[in-house]
Amino acid sequence: MKKYTYTEKKDTRSGFGAGLLEAGKKNPEVVALCADLVGSLKMDAFIKEFPERFFQIGIAEANMIGIAAGLTIGGKIPFTGTFANFSTGRVYDQIRQSVAYSNKNVKICASHAGLTLGEDGATHQILEDIGLMKMLPGMTVINTCDYNQTKAATIAIAEFEGPVYLRFGRPVIPVFTDPDQKFEIGKAWMVNEGTDVTIVATGHMVWKAIEAGEKLAEMGIDAEIINIHTIKPLDEEAILKSIKKTGCVVTAEEHNKFGGLGESVARLLSTELPSPQEFVAVNDSFGESGTPDQLMTKYGLDTINIIEAVQKVMKRANK
């Protein structure tokens, strides 16, 4: 198992804030919009540097999406910022008609996704957003795993033409990816090569997959770990190549098992390479109040859940 270490923990949303500032410096057409959550989205540095390129919309997310769509017409590259729940479910029809169907170059940037939002509870903890967004034709869907990857992804989507949903989170988590990485949309990242089982993880579950991989190695199981940061378009080639080798897969995501990364992998495998698969995901439920760690444990999104899923899927694959 390749060794991953970290010296600090940071939130992915701060990676977004840093990436937004850099994207803004690189391209004067980059603008930002926020629906009364500037601090939560870490947009302060961008606003300080480019006050005339920031639009405070107020608590009016539908209007924010529409204004962003309109800004693209004048050649702007708008980044909208609010919580994942208000970035997707609340404004689905606005995104569908004014952004996706109209093919507008809007970057919908969503913080506080999933259970790790914590104490605010289920009203704010969306676990359906990946599904909502990936169903929209032409929408690129990205869920990043640490500060550095989020920063790199934010810079990369500014250079990409087309609507993007960028999903990140609230809690501080280990920073373990390369600070100088080049983020390639739609390209899987090989975290660890292995032969016994494939673990496909996204977002906050990537670090947990690494922890699981270390424990599995101690148990004599050689896990291949792939980070799928871009859920759509899916890097089908990387996934198929890995599962051809290992014969079984565990998918891990902080999302409902319905509509998430796991279903995308299952759809791919069902037509191309039928293989045993286990899902580490929320079992079709809403969340609740609690600390992020408590919630990840209660809803089955811990390192141990990945290990158990690996054992189960290998058994099913007769390994």
Next chain:
Amino acid sequence: MKHTINELEDIASQVRRDIVRMVHGCQSGHPGGSLGCADFMTALYFDVMNYSTDFKMDGIGEDLFFLSNGHISPVFYSVLARAGYFEVSELATFRKLNSRLQGHPTTHEHLPGIRIASGSLGQGMSVAIGAAQAKKLNKDKSIVYSLHGDGELQEGQNWEAIMYAPFNKVDNLISTIDYNGQQIDGPTEKVLSLESLQAKFEAFGWHVITSNGNDMDDIVKALHYAKSLTGKGKPILNLMSTIMGNGVDFMMGSHKWHGVAPNDEQLATALAQLNTTLKDY
């Protein structure tokens, strides 16, 4: 003035002929609101707006128009074709398979002149505001126009946009409300009354003007007056009274022709009433 009032009225007559023929041709679509807005759309595209029919999405240096109540696509398509964005013969494909003239306007089929999809109501004002703010960032002095149904104002997103535009001094925006008092299920005052739109918009900080959208002289004057009000710190709202179905007597003033196509006999009657033609497609 690019055209005399009489010339504009003749164009509007042809646009009305196009509308009833398009809707008859596919036996679907929305003639009522389209006919009511024929004079406004003609005035806008043949007298008021500055634009190039060599279509570029960004429209930099051009006035832009956004149709929020996308169901009145027949009047939009007719005016775009008559203005020269595409061949008038293409109007015959309206709502048919493989057409660029979809039931509701879309950028998806790359029809020149269209910059956003609309149809799901209440989204156009936000888009127009965004386009207007982009113009300000680009130091582009041209104007953004938008059109909205009155019933459409029942959608909440409008009020987010109506609150935002004056606060942010979006004063390069002229939004028009097609105030015909009708919606699918009946008169707006029976379905969900709008009460005083003028007072509502003024309370939100708009500069409100009123006009008669079925009097060419009045609507041309109103739009030029609205233009003179731009750049003064407030968005402009043109509260435009129209009669749904205007120009075809049996369609006038009733919500029953909101989304119903005429039969052969009704088409002949309508065309006889709209006898000024510049040549049908």
